[in-house]
Amino acid sequence: MTIDETTHMCFACSPINPIGLKLVFADKGDTCVTRFVPGPQHQGWTGRVHGGIVTTLLDEAMAQFLYRRDETAVTAELTVRFRIPAPVGSELLVEARQTGARGRLLTLEAKACLKDGTVVAVAQGKFLRVPPDALG
Numbered sequence: 001m002t003i004d005e006t007t008h009m010c011f012a013c014s015p016i017n018p019i020g021l022k023l024v025f026a027d028k029g030d031t032c033v034t035r036f037v038p039g040p041q042h043q044g045w046t047g048r049v050h051g052g053i054v055t056t057l058l059d060e061a062m063a064q065f066l067y068r069r070d071e072t073a074v075t076a077e078l079t080v081r082f083r084i085p086a087p088v089g090s091e092l093l094v095e096a097r098q099t100g101a102r103g104r105l106l107t108l109e110a111k112a113c114l115k116d117g118t119v120v121a122v123a124q125g126k127f128l129r130v131p132p133d134a135l136g
């Protein structure tokens, strides 16, 4: 399945969604990676990035890992551990990798780090394969 870059409006990765994060991904070894600098519009408590935004980064990195490997799958379950507050204005490095596959169930993990390597949050994701036409 290939996404039409000119029309898709994914909040996380569309280049044309006006309020989206506009994430750009790359494969690095056995991981899928992206970088994001959260702005003041992404905060929850003052100065801290909203946990939902951090979760979106982690979820999308895992989803992109699969998409880039021709898997059509959706997030079925997601667990996030927020280790430290993510400061507004500091670049986050996000990477995802696959940890398993059994039938339709694919398991992945992702982490978001500051530039110095400090881990901000980690996630475990379960994704279920669906038919390509289920994703429009």
Ligand SMILES: CCCCCCCC(=O)SCCNC(=O)CCNC(=O)[C@H](O)C(C)(C)COP(=O)(O)OP(=O)(O)OC[C@H]1O[C@@H](n2cnc3c(N)ncnc32)[C@H](O)[C@@H]1OP(=O)(O)O
Pocket: 003, 010, 059, 060, 063, 064, 067, 073, 074, 075, 076, 077, 104, 105, 126, 128, 130
């Ligand atoms: C390019 C990137 C694009 C961006 C994408 C970003 C990622 C996303 O946001 S995806 C959107 C968010 N997620 C969704 O919308 C998913 C919503 N949920 C669904 O569509 C369905 O519940 C779906 C497809 C996950 C499962 O439904 P369905 O296909 O009917 O399967 P279902 O019958 O419930 O389960 C099938 C099997 O999987 C198992 N299963 C289902 N969920 C889980 C789970 N969380 N953990 C373990 N097993 C599970 C079931 O137990 C069942 O096992 P078995 O066959 O042995 O009985």
